[in-house]
Amino acid sequence: MSIATEDTANWLTAREALAQMARGALSSADLVAACLERIRRRDPVVRAWTYLVPAAAMAKAKAADAAGTGPLRGLPIGIKDIIYTHDMPTSFNSPHFRGHFPNIDAASVAILRDAGAVMMGKNDTVEFAVNGRRAATMNPHDRTRTPGGSSSGSAAAVADGQVPISLGTQTGGSVIRPASYCGTYAIKPTWNLVSHEGFKVCAASFDTLGWYARSAEDLDLIAEVFGIEAQPCPGSLDGARIAICKTLVWHMAEPATVAAMDQARAALEAAGAIVTDLQLPPEFDGLTEAHRVIMQAEMRSAFLADYRRLGDALYPQLVSIMRNAAGDSREDLRAAQNLSARCRCVFDDIAAPFDAVLTPSTSGEAPVGPEDTGAATFNRIWTLLHMPCVNVPGLTGPSQLPVGVTLTGPRYSDRRLISMAALLGPILSAARPKAAKQSSKGTALQ
Amino acid sequence: MSIATEDTANWLTAREALAQMARGALSSADLVAACLERIRRRDPVVRAWTYLVPAAAMAKAKAADAAGTGPLRGLPIGIKDIIYTHDMPTSFNSPHFRGHFPNIDAASVAILRDAGAVMMGKNDTVEFAVNGRRAATMNPHDRTRTPGGSSSGSAAAVADGQVPISLGTQTGGSVIRPASYCGTYAIKPTWNLVSHEGFKVCAASFDTLGWYARSAEDLDLIAEVFGIEAQPCPGSLDGARIAICKTLVWHMAEPATVAAMDQARAALEAAGAIVTDLQLPPEFDGLTEAHRVIMQAEMRSAFLADYRRLGDALYPQLVSIMRNAAGDSREDLRAAQNLSARCRCVFDDIAAPFDAVLTPSTSGEAPVGPEDTGAATFNRIWTLLHMPCVNVPGLTGPSQLPVGVTLTGPRYSDRRLISMAALLGPILSAARPKAAKQSSKGTALQ
Numbered sequence: 001m002s003i004a005t006e007d008t009a010n011w012l013t014a015r016e017a018l019a020q021m022a023r024g025a026l027s028s029a030d031l032v033a034a035c036l037e038r039i040r041r042r043d044p045v046v047r048a049w050t051y052l053v054p055a056a057a058m059a060k061a062k063a064a065d066a067a068g069t070g071p072l073r074g075l076p077i078g079i080k081d082i083i084y085t086h087d088m089p090t091s092f093n094s095p096h097f098r099g100h101f102p103n104i105d106a107a108s109v110a111i112l113r114d115a116g117a118v119m120m121g122k123n124d125t126v127e128f129a130v131n132g133r134r135a136a137t138m139n140p141h142d143r144t145r146t147p148g149g150s151s152s153g154s155a156a157a158v159a160d161g162q163v164p165i166s167l168g169t170q171t172g173g174s175v176i177r178p179a180s181y182c183g184t185y186a187i188k189p190t191w192n193l194v195s196h197e198g199f200k201v202c203a204a205s206f207d208t209l210g211w212y213a214r215s216a217e218d219l220d221l222i223a224e225v226f227g228i229e230a231q232p233c234p235g236s237l238d239g240a241r242i243a244i245c246k247t248l249v250w251h252m253a254e255p256a257t258v259a260a261m262d263q264a265r266a267a268l269e270a271a272g273a274i275v276t277d278l279q280l281p282p283e284f285d286g287l288t289e290a291h292r293v294i295m296q297a298e299m300r301s302a303f304l305a306d307y308r309r310l311g312d313a314l315y316p317q318l319v320s321i322m323r324n325a326a327g328d329s330r331e332d333l334r335a336a337q338n339l340s341a342r343c344r345c346v347f348d349d350i351a352a353p354f355d356a357v358l359t360p361s362t363s364g365e366a367p368v369g370p371e372d373t374g375a376a377t378f379n380r381i382w383t384l385l386h387m388p389c390v391n392v393p394g395l396t397g398p399s400q401l402p403v404g405v406t407l408t409g410p411r412y413s414d415r416r417l418i419s420m421a422a423l424l425g426p427i428l429s430a431a432r433p434k435a436a437k438q439s440s441k442g443t444a445l446q
Numbered sequence: 447m448s449i450a451t452e453d454t455a456n457w458l459t460a461r462e463a464l465a466q467m468a469r470g471a472l473s474s475a476d477l478v479a480a481c482l483e484r485i486r487r488r489d490p491v492v493r494a495w496t497y498l499v500p501a502a503a504m505a506k507a508k509a510a511d512a513a514g515t516g517p518l519r520g521l522p523i524g525i526k527d528i529i530y531t532h533d534m535p536t537s538f539n540s541p542h543f544r545g546h547f548p549n550i551d552a553a554s555v556a557i558l559r560d561a562g563a564v565m566m567g568k569n570d571t572v573e574f575a576v577n578g579r580r581a582a583t584m585n586p587h588d589r590t591r592t593p594g595g596s597s598s599g600s601a602a603a604v605a606d607g608q609v610p611i612s613l614g615t616q617t618g619g620s621v622i623r624p625a626s627y628c629g630t631y632a633i634k635p636t637w638n639l640v641s642h643e644g645f646k647v648c649a650a651s652f653d654t655l656g657w658y659a660r661s662a663e664d665l666d667l668i669a670e671v672f673g674i675e676a677q678p679c680p681g682s683l684d685g686a687r688i689a690i691c692k693t694l695v696w697h698m699a700e701p702a703t704v705a706a707m708d709q710a711r712a713a714l715e716a717a718g719a720i721v722t723d724l725q726l727p728p729e730f731d732g733l734t735e736a737h738r739v740i741m742q743a744e745m746r747s748a749f750l751a752d753y754r755r756l757g758d759a760l761y762p763q764l765v766s767i768m769r770n771a772a773g774d775s776r777e778d779l780r781a782a783q784n785l786s787a788r789c790r791c792v793f794d795d796i797a798a799p800f801d802a803v804l805t806p807s808t809s810g811e812a813p814v815g816p817e818d819t820g821a822a823t824f825n826r827i828w829t830l831l832h833m834p835c836v837n838v839p840g841l842t843g844p845s846q847l848p849v850g851v852t853l854t855g856p857r858y859s860d861r862r863l864i865s866m867a868a869l870l871g872p873i874l875s876a877a878r879p880k881a882a883k884q885s886s887k888g889t890a891l892q
């Protein structure tokens with residue numbers, strides 16, 4: 001191993017690691033070795049991986065060192081185990097797909113490989129990224145707590161220093177919720193701005209590929225690789241226009257989230273931001289139910305092949321959706337779609353005057369797991385509306401566990417939101433009450 | 447071979463073939479043998495298949511005869527060569543994907559297999575189902591003409607008696623246009639009512655799986671297998687409420703289509719239908735451009751992995767889309783999406799009073815091919831709007847070539863439209879001017 005020690009390499013951001021590699025201070029083999037060593041030590045507790053062959057990961061790293069090219073040359077990335085990788089199985093954490101091995105890469109994986117990244121292994125997920133079997137993963141900050149679902153392993157692996165970047169997916173709150181609970185940066189981009197070809201479909205008009213990172217700048221690095229256009233953004237929070245949107249489910253916020261939103265507001269104001277309260281129009285109140293109606297209708301087509309093959313062997317909640325136990329009609333579906341379409345336009349317009357809209361990421365700290373993976377209460381309307389969401393970590397709750405906040409905005413404002421997250425993140429970490437400060441390195445279990 | 451002769455088995459509808467198989471008058475092996483023989487004789491001219499191994503197809507048929515189950519037991523089906531089949535390659539008619547062989551079934555293919563169908567082979571397509579390389583397929587009715595694109599082989603195979611059912615896909619007009627030119631029934635269902643998992647993505651919010659058949663009843667059989675709900679429908683055209691929608695691109699209609707719409711109207715009125723002219727509101731005029739803007743934006747994410755790998759080796763039109771040569775902005779995209787969303791609600795409402803809306807399928811008869819595969823002029827707004835479309839054959843143009851008409855209606859009225867097509871089809875065939883009558887069996891080349 002060259003200059004970087006195991007410990008420093010583990011906590012490097014992707015940009016730092018790439019910079020060290022560019023100047024020859026670190027090799028991909030060094031970095032992957034540090035990741036593998038960290039995983040070896042921590043996996044008995046964190047359990048973030050469903051598939052990882054150390055020798056194969058190391059071989060890819062050495063190949064990158066020898067002949068790799070591209071902006072992510074040699075950077076190890078974890079992949080949620082519903083996303084296809086031609087060289088690793090994809091089993092959806094489903095007992096019905098054990099050993100399932102599609103021999104193609106998802107579009108997102110192909111793009112990352114082309115950019116030189118090392119596909120490290122597969123991260124555990126809630127079954128089919130929806131419900132049913134939970135990931136074995138536990139929260140790196142507290143082994144009794146959930147890391148959140150469904151991108152459980154992807155979030156935990158980044159939060160725990162096991163890999164600098166990972167891919168997840170979101171249909172309700174499956175990228176942002178685990179980021180909030182695990183204390184990482186993450187983005188769920190505008191719907192369909194990044195190809196969702198090649199992962200298990202749940203609800204096609206909501207499913208969105210997202211990614212986890214240790215900094216907003218790393219989110220941006222991957223956004224660039226995925227071809228998302230750069231955008232102008234204020235260079236400072238001083239004078240930035242920020243809306244605070246508590247949403248119509250604010251009554252579900254626990255004290256940890258109420259405090260987090262207050263602290264974020266105070267920090268923004270202290271930094272000179274112009275903070276405004278944003279009320280959502282009353283018709284937005286129907287969006288939570290609209291999300292359920294559309295998601296379940298789309299699941300009935302997405303899972304039909306599985307249901308025909310497996311029937312009641314699928315988990316009971318999925319079976320009841322397949323049978324339309326809720327009795328939703330075509331009219332209900334059309335009404336839900338029409339409401340969503342209207343609210344997309346409305347939100348684009350009401351969010352347009354702001355540089356970002358601040359809203360909760362979760363109702364509070366991570367619940368005790370693994371059965372309870374938390375709820376998508378504060379995420380699903382943004383997923384339904386196709387709006388980009390960035391989780392900004394830094395704050396903690398009464399149990400000293402991470403509580404994220406979300407920056408959202410109009411469709412296609414993704415990279416502006418990432419830039420705003422880069423400004424907000426440091427002041428949130430600084431704003432955290434002293435008593436609550438802990439290592440950002442998830443050392444609770446060390 | 448048992449009772450059915452080669453010739454009769456070739457022209458059976460799927461329902462007729464299944465009924466004969468159910469009573470032991472025909473075996474799947476008989477039917478597949480008849481299909482293979484027809485293909486052997488006709489393929490030098492029609493060229494509908496990119497991959498077909500007679501022995502493998504026959505083995506599947508014999509397996510179905512021996513131990514098959516399900517509503518489609520033993521029925522041979524052709525699959526457009528952008529749709530994944532675990533036992534056959536999928537090469538998108540792209541020189542860059544020669545021998546490409548994803549080892550998984552598309553959701554649609556898995557459902558058909560589960561229902562007992564025999565996956566016969568792969569049907570030729572325009573490259574990536576968009577543009578670029580044309581299918582080798584020619585129109586079964588005239589070897590100088592295009593069968594239409596992009597589902598060229600799927601439509602031609604059904605029209606030519608080579609297979610009773612085939613799958614296609616539509617992003618602009620790729621299911622309905624070839625059906626019109628080849629004279630078959632076809633449906634492009636409401637968007638996302640049938641899973642689009644497992645075929646090459648072009649524009650995710652438009653891509654729709656569709657299917658070809660020799661009768662409306664066969665379209666309905668497959669709709670049932672795909673889990674689309676049955677719906678009440680008038681039992682006769684007498685008193686049925688039909689709207690005629692010439693659309694805002696009616697000036698593009700050639701004399702063949704003008705005549706077809708007139709003949710269809712006259713036939714409907716003669717059958718006692720209450721026929722009303724339906725004007726689309728002026729804002730619908732923007733939908734053709736909205737389709738282009740959204741499609742090209744979505745192609746930029748869908749094809750990014752290919753573009754990164756292949757760059758300018760991709761065909762020039764695709765490269766220019768990848769480079770956003772049109773210079774579309776995020777604002778253009780949002781405006782296109784908002785217009786589309788509004789018009790979806792509006793069309794659902796204005797179409798609601800009618801049992802079906804009659805509209806052109808194509809601007810006229812099939813053009814001379816193969817370079818010109820026709821245009822999606824009359825299809826793309828319905829694809830954009832997510833509305834179901836059924837092509838009804840029966841009429842012909844001045845060159846005695848088929849000219850279809852489309853029945854459309856609100857989202858999720860799919861099976862009502864199929865039922866209306868079952869009523870309309872026979873009277874269109876009967877209405878065809880005597881001079882224009884020809885065998886429906888595509889014997890022009892025999």
